[in-house]
Amino acid sequence: MWPDVSVIIPYYDNPEGLREVLAAVRAQDYQGRVEIIIADDGSPTPASQEPSLADALSNVVLVRQDDLGFRAAAARNLGAAAATGEVFAFIDGDTVPQPGYLTAAVAHVQRNRRAVIVGKRLTGPGLTEPRWLTDAWAATGNMSRADSTSWRYVISAVLTCSANFFRHIGGFDADFVGYGGEDWEFGWRAWNAGAQLVHEPGAVAHHPEEDFGGRHRDVAEETRVKNIETLALARRITHPIARPAGVVFDMADVAIVVPEFDQPGAAEAVIASWLRIDAHVYAPEKSALFASDPRVSTGPPGAERIRVTLTEAWALADAEMFYRRATDRFFQLPDGTEVATARALALTSPRTRASGAWLGLAFLDDPQRLERVFAGW
Structure with missing residues (x-):
């Protein structure tokens, strides 16, 4: 018996991409029940009112939050709150799961209800993985040798876990506003709560744009965005690799x-x-x-x-x-x-x-x- 799965899709103003994601989710060969939830992060035109999505939203649960900035973490939590599945599969609204994605990912949850599974996210026209991730998978044996630093490899665009474990650790930190960081912070808390971190290369999804590093041609702007993320994580992740020595934080390591x-x-x-x-x-x-x-x-x-x-x-x-x-x-x-x-x-x-x-x-x-x-x- 395969558990019911809720596919939770955070979305913002990309109807063409969402149509492709929805079609790919519906084409999955997963043998259990699949529920689709779209969590709209305050799109100018709500997904429910987007004419080009009218025929794609049948049997889909739609939830929406106000536009208060880029709040992917809060949107995912909003989707999870409306979900009824035993397993949550978080897939971004511009990341297209390939055939067999759900079956490959959910199989790990069947074996261990504390499993947190990261799929294989291919990016850009060349459909490649960033070098830092391929190096991580090789060094950790697809996270079979994960340790207290492996939260750095948790990617929320292709993330699967049991609903109970997600709720147990409190979901994503909804206070994140802006690009990045919420997945690493989630992975950090998951690891400390006893998660089995897994990279499943058979759960493949395509992201048509380049990875973060390839999208920014302005080094100063890229650095500014990443520094905001790093400073946000330093307050939340106590591991020595996440914060500078000698600085006093509310929570120590x-x-x-x-x-x-x-x-x-x-x-x-x-x-x-x-x-x-x-x-x-x-x-x-x-x-x-x-x-x-x-x-x-x-x-x-x-x-x-x-x-x-x-x-x-x-x-x-x-x-x-x-x-x-x-x-x-x-x-x-x-x-x-x-x-x-x-x-x-x-x-x-x-x-x-x-x-x-x-x-x-x-x-x-x-x-x-x-x-x-x-x-x-």
């Missing part, structure tokens, strides 16, 4: 939960060591040393990607080793200290025994003379 320590100076030394990376420290009380530091608080942890729950005075000694090894697993030190990623917690991964030294940590078992800690005396 790492949460450090600190208990009370008996040794004099241990709390200050431990906390100061962790603040060298993008961390927020949660302590029973706020030492006077950190009175003005917003990264130290007494509240409960937030939604940071990595959570370190200390039971003893473990300081961060090697940040590079910590980031390399404390990834997508649940580690427990002999004293009970735990290091876990959001993904490991979402997948209820078993605890793996590890030493603090292996994770790049140093145990402070003596009273700490802070002048020596701070100045290296």
Whole structure:
């Protein structure tokens, strides 16, 4: 039994392209029920009133939002809210799925309800994939070896996932306005929620225009657009590759939960060591040393990607080793200290025994003379 599929098509003022997409969706050989939803992002002439689409909109669900800028993320959410299928297949209104697209993509959801599938999107007159994507598929084995950085390869124009998983992670971030970014942010949250990222080369779709890099001849304009996207993502994606070091954001990448320590100076030394990376420290009380530091608080942890729950005075000694090894697993030190990623917690991964030294940590078992800690005396 193949699940019901809702094909959700964000659309803006391109009736010719939409006709081609609709014809291609109807020509699919998918064996289950296919529902088509068009989410109009405030087109000057609504799709429902476009004369050239009159005969193409039969048995199609139409939803529409006001034109408040380029809001593809919000449009997709609007379409998803009206959808009844067990699987959502997001296909852009100018991206034409080829025969077998739905069957190839949905097969992965049948095997894993956390699967997030990216199709093969061919662009331009030459119907080619951008080099950065072909390199990514080769390097990750079509994402069979995906890791915490593979959200960079999630393309919302050819994206399929289960309806339940989409709702579980909250859909797309509707606050995105302007080109790009919402698919990477979605992929980031999906990965941390335990998604299986998949690139399915058999789910092919054609986009007649060039990829983003090929559409912009003005380097300054291309750079401006991409910088807007990068800055928007830096606030939302906490991974070190998405944001500059040393900048304080509302949400940090790492949460450090600190208990009370008996040794004099241990709390200050431990906390100061962790603040060298993008961390927020949660302590029973706020030492006077950190009175003005917003990264130290007494509240409960937030939604940071990595959570370190200390039971003893473990300081961060090697940040590079910590980031390399404390990834997508649940580690427990002999004293009970735990290091876990959001993904490991979402997948209820078993605890793996590890030493603090292996994770790049140093145990402070003596009273700490802070002048020596701070100045290296």
